[in-house]
Amino acid sequence: MAGPCSIESRDQIFETAKQVKASGGAFLRGGAYKPRSSPYSFQGMGIPGLEMMREAADAHGLLVVSEVMEISQIEPMLPLVDVYQVGARNMQNFNLLRELGQVRKPVLLKRGIAATIEELLLAAEYVMSGGNYDVILCERGIRTFETATRNTTDINAIPVLKSLTHLPVILDPSHSTGHAGYVPAVARAAIAAGADGLIIEVHPDPAHALSDGRQSLKPEKFAELVRQVGQIAEIMGRRLAPVKAVHAN
Ligand code: PEP
């Protein structure tokens, strides 16, 4: 899964879609509702942005994953996304999780910035207890005393989660490291550790991104990384495969 932190323009999302597809990506990611630390930072394009991303993804044969921040966004997003992302800041928004339990589309649930593995699994139960069993767990780094990276990748979480649950486990090395230069190494480590996938920020012009440019890979770096993780996956007895939509719109 790859794409910009935020959907910024038609050109940006179409260009990224083209590159993600050419590199072997299966999903286009991009936020339309952004949980920014500052209320004065770019907050996202909302539904018009998602409509652009849907078009770009369809044009290139990709699926769409995007963050839902509140219950009122679930319905308007339904025809526009294939997977609802719940961000780290909403991992314990139990009302949102319960409501997503009623939806028949997969939920990508990100670990909270200071959540234990048990709390992540209990959050997943909130979705599943409503009858939606299609939950993907995502390690995205946790907050520690270390400041050299944005967060600390809890690589341990991958084998721990794999041993405790049948749910797919993926890693977001973009938010877990916060630096494009560290993303490839940590992404490779995740696949070697048994992760089922990766969600990675890719931007055609990271220096001018409206959010998370520092941690966004240039398309050519992403292409190289996909080749590498494909080889590591093979050693692990796995392979990269395009994912088909589970639920029709
Ligand atoms: C994101 O995926 O752009 C994002 C905001 O991630 P997280 O919720 O993990 O911080």
Ligand code: MN
């Ligand atoms: Mn981001």
